[in-house]
Amino acid sequence: MTTFGMRPPALEPEATRELLPHDAVVDLAGERAASGTEDVLTALDADLVGLAPVKTRIREIAALLLVDRVRARFGVATGRPNLHMCFTGGPGTGKTTVATRMAELLHRLGHVRKGHLVSVTRDDLVGQYVGHTAPKTREVLKRAMGGVLFIDEAYSLYRAENERDYGVEAIEILLQVMENQREDLVVILAGYRDRMDAFFSSNPGMGSRIAHHIAFPDYSTAELEEIGRLMLASEGYTLSREAEEAFREYIGLRREQPRFANARSVRNAIERARLRHAGRLVEGSDRVGLSELTTLLPSDFRASRVFQGGAT
Template structure:
């Protein structure tokens, strides 16, 4: 993620110059320093947020130029996808109401049991807050959760929504979302893993830490001392920061059982276990049509029928790594590529309707591989 020392020095220098121009203490400079010290998510989020506030406060061309220069350097340093993701997080989590977030949850295809469990959690926590306001004791349950299911069943999407819901009802101070894997929790050298986990926890405090494929921390339980060290530190954090941190671990159901058995007391830190079922054929087709709609495409009836047959074939030969929603998104990418190749061969003007329409000829034949 860090492209070069040059951009590191340049980012700090330009942030400092902007602080001076604004006549303020070294606020942006300190955030830039934190970003370059690898405390990236939290500091970068604040950095981008502050730059957004500057836009509203300052209208001088010279100030806009300074700001644009800092943003450009931030893009070079962290990469476009990282900065764009931070900006998107700010847009999504700014002041989303609970009703708006519940609507987002309801819009997800399928997952009826999951949706009901999330609604129950919100109801429970809101009542616990009312008890506290009335001078009564609240439940000692933690907010940490385990999401059990196969790939592509919307576990990450639901985790993001839950974090923002908890922010909306006042359970979390920030509601931001950090996704982590084994590489984010385990260091390369002895003694560094605990430090790495602590840094990650510090960045996640106030929001959600989502650990996908959490069982990978303990896959080599007889020889992987780093994995055990990481899990010990993570287990401690689950208790220490239970009031302003939600940790959600996710993965295949059977492998997650081994994960919970690997550390005494780990499972007791999680009060909520939510199972994400594989999608049915009808739900997979609905995901496809929804994806088309979101991207300004319309599949005609024959195309939909062919997509349905293609997905049925994949369900019939279902492998252990069947990827559900991801499979549909990969199919959609293949179909739109095929549509582009078909339209590119046409001579003359291509109408808007043609650009939007997916025909049966764009859908791969049964058994054809979807690009990864």
């Protein structure tokens, strides 16, 4: 189980504000600026390559929560919107990263008190023995309260082949908490599209409580290259023109090989290129300048097994 960042409350609680008269006019742009959500949305656009439909949906959710807040100031009653989500997509398509940003956004808009993300898998929720599952699941829920509970490979909670599997118990408890919209918690299920579809067919209760199904497509080669460029820039590396070519070839080949994991594979490739670069410098030169220290060469990529036709 992993927990990411907790922050102090962002917006003034509704209750401390007086209701506005019915003919009042609210500065929506001002409200938006005060919420600080524009920072999160701008960062999302700048830091994440592609994912246009995902970004659109997140903007829509942000707008809904903002408008709900303003409506509440006039005393217009709005139920808490259902924001439980399902992120479907292959490995390394940005699901965990987007979930973390989403937690921050929901916090800034006052939907959750803390805005942290608790990331779990089946083993964190489901016990091995009778009586172990409920306390485990409740403990996780307790930790996630006030934030986002992200359940990776959520389809594995349900094992159709085993009638007595304890996963069902965890699902029941999750359903109760998800149903109770007063709870200060958003649940995000993540997993491959086909397996999540099968999971929802077997667990219609779960499917009906998920309001937002968001698909994370595999990245194109051009997007993967762009992601690589962003990663390299943020770590203070540049590619020689020939190295850029090698990197592009690398991505093209790696995509076709087993266990390809989109942006995660790009990150791993860069990590290994950094190792080769460092080894090359330490072995080969007594004196180095900034340019050598920051420039990756084609050999830093071409030494990879990917070029010999095998996955790394």
